[in-house]
Amino acid sequence: MSTMQQIVDFILELDKLKGVTRKTRPLGLDRYENSAEHSWQIAMLASSLTHFAETAIDINRVIGMLLVHDIGEIDTGDTIFYVEEGLGERKAAEFAAVTRIFGMLPEPQRAKFMALWQEFENAETPESRFAHAADRAMPVLLNLANEGQSWRENGISHERVVRRVAPPIKAGCPALWDYLEARLEDVRRKGWFGAD
Amino acid sequence: MSTMQQIVDFILELDKLKGVTRKTRPLGLDRYENSAEHSWQIAMLASSLTHFAETAIDINRVIGMLLVHDIGEIDTGDTIFYVEEGLGERKAAEFAAVTRIFGMLPEPQRAKFMALWQEFENAETPESRFAHAADRAMPVLLNLANEGQSWRENGISHERVVRRVAPPIKAGCPALWDYLEARLEDVRRKGWFGAD
Numbered sequence: 001m002s003t004m005q006q007i008v009d010f011i012l013e014l015d016k017l018k019g020v021t022r023k024t025r026p027l028g029l030d031r032y033e034n035s036a037e038h039s040w041q042i043a044m045l046a047s048s049l050t051h052f053a054e055t056a057i058d059i060n061r062v063i064g065m066l067l068v069h070d071i072g073e074i075d076t077g078d079t080i081f082y083v084e085e086g087l088g089e090r091k092a093a094e095f096a097a098v099t100r101i102f103g104m105l106p107e108p109q110r111a112k113f114m115a116l117w118q119e120f121e122n123a124e125t126p127e128s129r130f131a132h133a134a135d136r137a138m139p140v141l142l143n144l145a146n147e148g149q150s151w152r153e154n155g156i157s158h159e160r161v162v163r164r165v166a167p168p169i170k171a172g173c174p175a176l177w178d179y180l181e182a183r184l185e186d187v188r189r190k191g192w193f194g195a196d
Numbered sequence: 197m198s199t200m201q202q203i204v205d206f207i208l209e210l211d212k213l214k215g216v217t218r219k220t221r222p223l224g225l226d227r228y229e230n231s232a233e234h235s236w237q238i239a240m241l242a243s244s245l246t247h248f249a250e251t252a253i254d255i256n257r258v259i260g261m262l263l264v265h266d267i268g269e270i271d272t273g274d275t276i277f278y279v280e281e282g283l284g285e286r287k288a289a290e291f292a293a294v295t296r297i298f299g300m301l302p303e304p305q306r307a308k309f310m311a312l313w314q315e316f317e318n319a320e321t322p323e324s325r326f327a328h329a330a331d332r333a334m335p336v337l338l339n340l341a342n343e344g345q346s347w348r349e350n351g352i353s354h355e356r357v358v359r360r361v362a363p364p365i366k367a368g369c370p371a372l373w374d375y376l377e378a379r380l381e382d383v384r385r386k387g388w389f390g391a392d
Contacts, residue, residue, distance in 0.1 A: 036233035060256040
């Protein structure tokens with residue numbers, strides 16, 4: 001098979017990410033958000049937040065990570081971030097998925113995307129931590145604009161939101177957490193959260 | 197208003213791109229594709245095709261252009277590429293739209309996104325031509341995998357597809373056009389096109 005055909009087959013395989021639904025609804029739409037459009041939006045969020053990074057970061061690597069980080073969901077589906085059980089199994093399944101999907105590509109593309117995916121997963125570099133902050137903040141921002149739609153539908157409490165999203169957002173972009181912490185406290189009294 | 201709030205308002209405005217529908221359906225789904233998920237997919241296509249560029253290009257700028265190039269459609273909606281009338285008016289409307297939307301941001305983000313959008317529009321640099329090739333090729337690839345769904349639904353002939361997409365794809369990524377030209381000729385006999 002030609003290198004071009006391998007790339008075409010890979011891109012058509014990626015089309016399936018448009019059918020992987022998340023728990024958040026786009027503002028003003030009845031349907032659930034999918035992981036492809038989410039990946040675009042967090043790349044734009046990270047790019048917009050660049051100068052809030054605490055250390056000098058390569059924003060292009062952040063964007064690269066955000067564009068590929070959910071591709072494993074083509075095989076595994078999306079799991080709401082607040083589920084804390086079975087994380088090890090989910091991570092193994094996502095690794096198997098991206099090994100299969102990036103494996104459709106020739107080199108060096110396969111290695112490039114795999115390295116971006118792995119850097120995001122490891123969350124050890126300033127770039128990957130910044131990427132995680134954008135990824136974790138986005139559904140919070142949508143919920144803050146949407147009367148807590150996915151928190152209420154899934155019974156997620158204020159305490160649980162804070163416990164789960166504060167550490168990665170603080171670690172990657174402290175100024176973003178300062179903003180969100182105050183906003184979350186504001187809406188706590190409005191009944192926009194579920195009970196655990 | 198704080199800089200952070202400006203960025204948040206901008207990102208929530210971008211959410212509307214998830215509701216701008218195109219004429220192509222994602223493979224296996226009943227609904228139409230939206231411009232947000234399309235923007236993600238063509239960023240992945242360009243990234244995968246990097247080594248097919250004819251000259252050395254900065255792929256990060258290509259990706260940046262592809263992530264922002266459709267944002268004006270939040271105000272104008274999507275127009276199928278095969279419509280040749282009214283191009284000047286549509287371009288003016290898109291410019292007004294991105295001026296409004298990027299104008300929600302502080303500097304330097306506003307200028308950064310505006311420059312990427314303008315570089316794409318001008319299509320004068322190797323990076324912007326490569327970006328156009330990815331943007332034009334993607335619906336062709338989906339149609340080739342989808343029995344010409346959007347060509348048949350919109351009465352687009354083989355001749356019209358070739359006349360409209362060959363120049364930008366050849367200009368940006370000749371190897372991609374060589375691949376597509378042969379595939380388009382293959383499916384010509386299958387009745388996957390409309391009549392003009």
